[in-house]
Amino acid sequence: MAIYHYIHALLTTYYLFSQAEGLLCLCDADGCPASRTCETDGACITNIYSAGKNKGFFHSCKDKYLLQPPERPITCQSSLNKEHENFVACCYTDLCNVKLNPTLAPPPKEQQPVKVDSGKTELGTIELIALTAGPVVLVCLIFIAIFALYHRHQLRRRMMFPVHAVEPGNMDTPLLPDGQISTLKDMYDYSGSGSGLPLLVQRTIARQIQLIEILGKGRYGEVWMGKWKGECVAVKIFSSREERSWFREAELYQTVMLRHENILGFIAADNKDNGTWTQLWLVTDYHEFGSLFDYLNRTVVTSQSLVKMSHSISSGLAHLHMEIMGTQGKPAIAHRDLKSKNILVKINGTCCIADLGLAVRHDSATDSVDIAPNNRVGTKRYMPPEVLDESINMNHFESFKRADVYSLGLVFWEMTRRCSMGGIYEDYQQPYYNMVPPDPNLEEMRKVVCVDKRRPDVPNRWQSIEPLRTMARIMKECWFQNAAARLTALRIKKTLSNLHSLDDVKISTERPENVEC
Numbered sequence: 001m002a003i004y005h006y007i008h009a010l011l012t013t014y015y016l017f018s019q020a021e022g023l024l025c026l027c028d029a030d031g032c033p034a035s036r037t038c039e040t041d042g043a044c045i046t047n048i049y050s051a052g053k054n055k056g057f058f059h060s061c062k063d064k065y066l067l068q069p070p071e072r073p074i075t076c077q078s079s080l081n082k083e084h085e086n087f088v089a090c091c092y093t094d095l096c097n098v099k100l101n102p103t104l105a106p107p108p109k110e111q112q113p114v115k116v117d118s119g120k121t122e123l124g125t126i127e128l129i130a131l132t133a134g135p136v137v138l139v140c141l142i143f144i145a146i147f148a149l150y151h152r153h154q155l156r157r158r159m160m161f162p163v164h165a166v167e168p169g170n171m172d173t174p175l176l177p178d179g180q181i182s183t184l185k186d187m188y189d190y191s192g193s194g195s196g197l198p199l200l201v202q203r204t205i206a207r208q209i210q211l212i213e214i215l216g217k218g219r220y221g222e223v224w225m226g227k228w229k230g231e232c233v234a235v236k237i238f239s240s241r242e243e244r245s246w247f248r249e250a251e252l253y254q255t256v257m258l259r260h261e262n263i264l265g266f267i268a269a270d271n272k273d274n275g276t277w278t279q280l281w282l283v284t285d286y287h288e289f290g291s292l293f294d295y296l297n298r299t300v301v302t303s304q305s306l307v308k309m310s311h312s313i314s315s316g317l318a319h320l321h322m323e324i325m326g327t328q329g330k331p332a333i334a335h336r337d338l339k340s341k342n343i344l345v346k347i348n349g350t351c352c353i354a355d356l357g358l359a360v361r362h363d364s365a366t367d368s369v370d371i372a373p374n375n376r377v378g379t380k381r382y383m384p385p386e387v388l389d390e391s392i393n394m395n396h397f398e399s400f401k402r403a404d405v406y407s408l409g410l411v412f413w414e415m416t417r418r419c420s421m422g423g424i425y426e427d428y429q430q431p432y433y434n435m436v437p438p439d440p441n442l443e444e445m446r447k448v449v450c451v452d453k454r455r456p457d458v459p460n461r462w463q464s465i466e467p468l469r470t471m472a473r474i475m476k477e478c479w480f481q482n483a484a485a486r487l488t489a490l491r492i493k494k495t496l497s498n499l500h501s502l503d504d505v506k507i508s509t510e511r512p513e514n515v516e517c
Contacts, residue, residue, distance in 0.1 A: 015486075023040050024037055025037065025044035025095065025097055028059050029240070030276070030277040031060075038061040040061040040064045041063060041064045042067050042501050043075075044061050044091050044100075045061060045062055045076070046059050046088075046089045046097040046102060047061065048104060049085065049104065050084070050086070050104060058276070069146075070447075081108075086104075087103070089102040169368060173451065202270060203227060203270050205268045205283065206268050206269075206283060208228055209226040209227065209283065210226055210228075212232075213225050215398070220245055221239045224237060227480055232288070233283050233284065233286050234284045234287075235283050236282040236283075237282075238281075240277060240278055242280070246269070246282060248357055248372045252333065254266075255330060255331065255361075257328070257330035262350065264285060264344060264354040265284060265285035266284055268283040269281065270283070285352075287345060288347070289344075291341050292309075292340040292345055293339075293341040295345045296340065296415065299418070300418050300419075302420065303421060303467055305417055305418055309345070309349065310471065313351050315493050316351070316353040317335070317353060317408060320353065321488075321489050331364070332361070333360070334359060334404055335407075336378055336403065337355060339410075340411050342381075357372065358377075360400055367397075369396075371393065380440055380442055382410055383449075384403045384406035384483065385406075385449050385453075385481055386399065402486050405492070406479060408415040408492070409476075412475045412478070414428070416471045419468060424461065432448060436448055458476070
């Protein structure tokens with residue numbers, strides 16, 4: 001039997017690596033499209049589970065990069081102790097999971113003592129070889145799989161999150177044996193590389209988080225406020241349809257030397273399987289004032305606050321765009337979806353940039369751009385003209401940085417409208433509010449921005465007094481139709497540094513209600 005399993009494992013490995021992309025599967029799990037099919041380059045899955053006295057099926061598909069290790073994917077295995085409650089079967093041809101009909105094992109019976117019959121003959125030669133060689137071959141295969149995964153991780157700097165079941169009662173599991181991490185500050189100090197924590201520590205943190213209340217919903221899923229050891233954290237829970245976006249954003253947050261006070265602090269990423277569907281968690285710092293969009297809707301800012309917030313946003317974007325050379329250097333990164341809803345307001349009056357799901361990285365060694373493998377696009381209202389008319393050079397990384405700067409100019413316009421000078425300020429509005437509908441399509445934005453070459457209106461009063469005059473000049477130089485003529489994020493940061501007051505500007509509003517942290 002051991003030799004049979006060994007041959008089966010080798011054949012499975014060969015089969016997985018020889019599969020072509022575009023495998024069509026039946027899909028009726030949570031998050032499946034209306035067509036009840038899904039397409040993948042990995043495997044089709046049928047899962048049967050016990051729900052009390054009833055049994056249920058659901059079908060889905062898994063991408064190839066999640067089938068690890070390739071010769072015996074964990075996703076396609078069932079726990080021997082749970083086969084009477086949950087069983088998973090995988091196959092690798094079009095719609096093959098329609099025909100799969102797995103059954104649950106009977107509940108385990110109490111083991112009876114084994115009676116030894118001294119009269120039985122000794123093991124034969126073949127059985128003896130199988131018993132001896134089987135475990136050796138299995139151990140060798142495990143070591144080969146571990147080495148291959150480690151080598152792949154080092155080359156591509158990819159982060160792997162093994163699926164694990166949510167285990168109740170683990171809320172008090174110690175983070176580390178010596179208990180050296182007890183607060184979020186300790187955790188950041190522990191991660192000295194400027195990237196994320198070790199994956200085992202991330203999984204431990206995620207298991208200890210208690211969800212408190214939902215903060216909002218979006219196209220990717222939900223955002224919750226949670227608590228970890230008495231401190232508030234934000235938990236972004238992606239829907240199963242957004243698995244690529246979750247993986248991409250978690251991967252980018254792991255970038256060495258990315259951590260910066262004006263980029264949202266990353267804590268952990270985890271992949272939780274509750275037996276019926278998979279929850280994709282991204283845990284970050286929690287900022288109770290919410291997004292800049294929400295903050296500007298309810299708050300009028302002072303000139304000092306305007307400069308401080310603008311300077312912090314440009315600082316975060318400049319750090320994101322900057323390449324840091326060295327053995328453990330940081331690649332240049334462009335955001336691609338910069339807007340007021342993706343910027344959070346901190347309690348000290350500064351801001352931080354969030355949502356890296358669409359970000360791209362630049363590989364200076366090959367001068368190539370690592371573009372996110374998902375179908376999401378940026379926000380139409382904030383798209384620069386070269387994106388709207390599809391003239392942007394996708395192979396030139398500077399093009400993405402210049403697109404970010406255009407979006408930054410629109411964010412500055414939103415903020416400057418809400419700045420009170422002499423008691424005069426404008427109501428909050430989104431860019432191009434008076435030129436396009438509330439939810440414009442690409443053609444409407446293309447006509448206004450590319451054909452008519454219009455930009456948001458700049459009131460005359462902004463030209464008469466600082467810092468509004470400087471803010472108006474900066475935003476206009478961010479909006480140039482010619483992308484190469486726009487300012488860089490670093491130049492904007494240095495210009496705002498001259499206006500930036502050394503005084504610590506506090507947020508001029510009451511703390512949101514019902515917030516304990």
